[in-house]
Amino acid sequence: MVNVFIQAIAIKTHFLYNQAMSSLQKYYKQSATYKIASGILKELEKFLDTLGKMSLNGIEVIKCILRWQIDIKELIEQCSRFGVSSLPITLSIVGMTSIIVASQVALEMVKQGGGNFVGLLMTILIIREVGVIMSGFAIISMIGSSLASEIATMRVTEQIDAIEVLKVNPIRYLFVPRVLSGFIMMPPVVLIASAVGVITGAITANLTSGLGYRAYFDSAWLGIYMKDLGVSMLKAFCFGGVIALISCSCGYYASGGAKGVGEATTKAVVWSFVAIVILDMFFAMAFFF
């Protein structure tokens, strides 16, 4: 009798506990804290998923390159797109950034008696950072967005499905020439853009502070270190490949028609910007700390 009574109480308690927990959970799920936390976790999950897919694509691209599964004709076409087509906008952006920096710096330095260091400062600044990072931004805007939208359109119009059904590896066909062209073309683009940056810096310094070209270039030579040039080229090499890989991957996983193409393009631009800034930070820590 007592046992039955205790069991009845236990069942009732369990029932009440479940009811209380369920209403608590219901209340909790409606709370702002839960919504914010679940939103963050969902975004984190998406972020890790995308990162994982990009890494796998990167590994597949490297495998294809090592096995020399490269379409040379397509590679040349992509190199022309990556390098030649992007050159005018890259040179304009790096050149204009140099004009802005030189116009701010040159006059003040000449006033303070440091005119002889303007060329040195500009050269170090452009070779180490401005040339490569501003070229990266220009290439993301022009080439990265175009790669992402091109591949996303192929995805939503089932062209990538057709490639797979025809038993052709889409990573080899689509990613390899594009990523490889990024690796190959970014260093020369950065080199030319940096040279243009140093020259526009000289012209701006001359126009704003009357600093002579000879004084500028004499100190500019002192600012060219082989290590800086090497690190700049290595950064450009990595940035080019990473921008192409991120852009192709964002396009590759697009879905849902025109809206999906737009979202993939935005994602490619945002991810590439963040990635090259983070990479740049690591390069700075590794080589200049």
Place this chain on the structure above:
Amino acid sequence: MSIEVKNLIKNFGERRVIDNVSFKVNNGETLAIVGFSGSGKSTILKLICGLLTPDSGEIITSEGDIAMVFQYSALFDSLNVADNIAFALHERKELRKKYSEKEIRKIVAEKLELVGLKGIENKFPSELSGGMQKRVSFARAIVTEPKSILYDEPTAGLDPISSTLIEDYIVRLKDETNAASVVVTHQMSTITRTANRVIMLYDGKVVFEGTPEEMLQQDNEYTKQFVTASLEGPMQMISEN
């Protein structure tokens, strides 16, 4: 036996889109899969050609290629017609070794002639009408001489005459290649003119299997509603969620 599907199940999230579907298609035979939009017809094609993996069940196909003709053709818009058709021959290592460039050009011309589009090798997909694009995608699909051909709504969006032309090509390709064909369609003319057998899907399940003639007899509540395009019947619009 060219295509055999056994107890196929596929879920998208919590929704079951293919629920225990089984069928067989022999060489030289055409099976039409019909049903509501969202009933899982195209998913079955994607499962057969390997674009999706089943959650359970088995798909057995004969050795050799499986070709697919996509609903909106899916031609590569950066390549001209000849390069579209020769895509697999150029890009697949074993086929690239097998054929010279001259032989590839000859094969492309033959396939174009087969679909009645002789001499358009240098045109781009954007310069072609919807019906012509569809026929080029037929030519691209059969260039590797597949053992099975899958058609995803081949006559959708085409005028009645172009539809008839496409239906004739489906029959002709089946006769020429002796391939097992699966046609996903909504159109009665495509079912009656191309198919030897029909299966009807509703909510991921097979609700009818028989010949086109049996389908038209309207003994089955599902096929009766489909053929008469009635709103009254066992099939109700399936919610996307």
